[in-house]
Amino acid sequence: MTSSDALAGHTFEELSDYLDRDRTPADPSIDGSPECQTALSGMQRLRRTHRDLLLKDVQLEAEREDSWVTSILQHISLEARAGRDIPISHPSPTARVSVTEGAVRGILRAAGDSVPNIIVGRCRLDGDVTAPGAPVTVRVDATVLQGEIIASLADQLRDALYAALRQHTELAVESVDITIRDLYQIPVPAGESEQ
Amino acid sequence: MPTTSTREPVASPLESFTDQILADRAGDGDMRAFEVLVRRYGPLMRVYASRVLGSNDEMDDVVQESFITAWQQLPTLENGAAVKSWLMRIVSRKSVDRVRARRQHVNIDLTDAPAPAQHSPHRLAEAGSQTEALTRVLADLPEDQRRCWMLRELAECSYGEIAEELEIPVSTVRGLLARARKTLLQEMEEWR
Numbered sequence: 001m002t003s004s005d006a007l008a009g010h011t012f013e014e015l016s017d018y019l020d021r022d023r024t025p026a027d028p029s030i031d032g033s034p035e036c037q038t039a040l041s042g043m044q045r046l047r048r049t050h051r052d053l054l055l056k057d058v059q060l061e062a063e064r065e066d067s068w069v070t071s072i073l074q075h076i077s078l079e080a081r082a083g084r085d086i087p088i089s090h091p092s093p094t095a096r097v098s099v100t101e102g103a104v105r106g107i108l109r110a111a112g113d114s115v116p117n118i119i120v121g122r123c124r125l126d127g128d129v130t131a132p133g134a135p136v137t138v139r140v141d142a143t144v145l146q147g148e149i150i151a152s153l154a155d156q157l158r159d160a161l162y163a164a165l166r167q168h169t170e171l172a173v174e175s176v177d178i179t180i181r182d183l184y185q186i187p188v189p190a191g192e193s194e195q
Numbered sequence: 196m197p198t199t200s201t202r203e204p205v206a207s208p209l210e211s212f213t214d215q216i217l218a219d220r221a222g223d224g225d226m227r228a229f230e231v232l233v234r235r236y237g238p239l240m241r242v243y244a245s246r247v248l249g250s251n252d253e254m255d256d257v258v259q260e261s262f263i264t265a266w267q268q269l270p271t272l273e274n275g276a277a278v279k280s281w282l283m284r285i286v287s288r289k290s291v292d293r294v295r296a297r298r299q300h301v302n303i304d305l306t307d308a309p310a311p312a313q314h315s316p317h318r319l320a321e322a323g324s325q326t327e328a329l330t331r332v333l334a335d336l337p338e339d340q341r342r343c344w345m346l347r348e349l350a351e352c353s354y355g356e357i358a359e360e361l362e363i364p365v366s367t368v369r370g371l372l373a374r375a376r377k378t379l380l381q382e383m384e385e386w387r
Contacts, residue, residue, distance in 0.1 A: 011373075012373050012376075012377055013369055013370055013373035015373075016369070016372055016373035016376050017369050017373070020347070020354070020372070042380050042384075043376055043380060045383075046376065046379055046380050046383055047348065049329075049383065050329065050348055053329060054239075054348075054349060057242045058238045058239050058242050061237075061238035061239075061241045061242055062234075062238040066234075068237070068241070068255055068258065068259070069230065069233055069234060071255070071259060072233055072237075072258070072259050072262045073226065073229075073230060073233070075259060075262075075263050076229070076262070076263060076266040078224055080224075080266065080267060081223065081224030081270075102223075102224045105223045105224060106224065106225070109220065109223070109225060119212060119216055120220075121215070121216045121219035121220060121275075122219040122220070122222065122223055123223055141219060143213070143215075143216055181215075182213070182215065184212075
């Protein structure tokens with residue numbers, strides 16, 4: 001099996017590459033050679049055996065108690081995402097109140113999640129949010145449930161975002177730009193009959 | 196940060212979100228989206244780490260370090276849809292670093308991981324599990340072949356991603372993968 005003569009003029013490397021390309025485009029000189037087919041089926045068997053073992057191991061890991069998840073979450077910090085401080089006025093001249101950019105993003109996500117059939121992804125605040133009254137543009141990526149009317153959902157989302165921003169911040173929002181990046185489908189829950 | 200706030204159960208809709216949305220939201224600071232990613236890919240990352248490390252001893256540490264790095268660097272990830280292979284590359288790097296550190300620690304003269312004395316195919320056939328057998332055969336591969344093969348078969352990285360990760364040309368990736376497969380195939384024929 002070491003010489004390429006035994007593989008109808010192909011090297012093992014070519015066959016390995018062919019397998020990884022999902023055998024496309026089809027190569028008749030490989031597909032028609034019994035030697036190549038033997039080598040390919042061996043590689044596929046190796047992959048299948050390995051995938052089976054891997055799935056089993058991953059399944060075992062997934063079923064373990066999840067103290068490791070807790071531990072990971074305990075070691076990450078929201079401070080890394082705080083961003084800029086956005087001032088909020090206060091009746092007392094000595095009090096200084098601000099809300100972080102990260103918190104405002106959280107508010108935008110929460111407001112977005114209250115609108116059904118649309119999911120908010122990335123949120124950006126463009127403009128000098130640290131200066132009171134400075135014009136700010138809010139840019140939001142969203143994904144819409146397939147089959148829904150995109151424009152109407154985008155309007156609902158925009159209204160919800162404006163309302164949340166008015167309620168929680170004093171930002172001078174010039175516009176809320178929503179980019180629909182993708183459509184999603186209703187996921188079928190595995191092993192559940194509710195859908 | 197108070198730690199108790201992270202323990203809310205994951206709301207069910209988030210679990211069905213695509214990788215892209217979860218990665219984007221986690222990049223923006225959505226910890227619950229991050230938790231879903233941890234649950235979605237953590238188990239595979241744990242298996243990956245344990246295969247590279249050859250044991251479960253340091254697996255928790257390596258996977259934890261990987262996710263902490265991921266959390267810090269998520270805002271720089273441009274294509275959220277590729278978060279899986281991105282995470283796998285992080286855990287691959289951390290695992291290899293750990294093995295290297297361990298090796299340096301033990302003895303610089305022992306160039307390679309000490310292979311178990313009883314290493315014939317016959318022994319492999321008797322190994323407690325096929326996973327164990329595979330792990331041992333893998334351990335015998337040269338490091339570059341092993342890393343290549345694992346990035347391909349466990350992490351499902353593309354040739355291009357592997358080349359970038361290992362800083363080698365794609366043609367070298369192709370050659371390393373073929374050699375790894377050939378060896379594994381021969382070994383597998385023997386313990387079948």
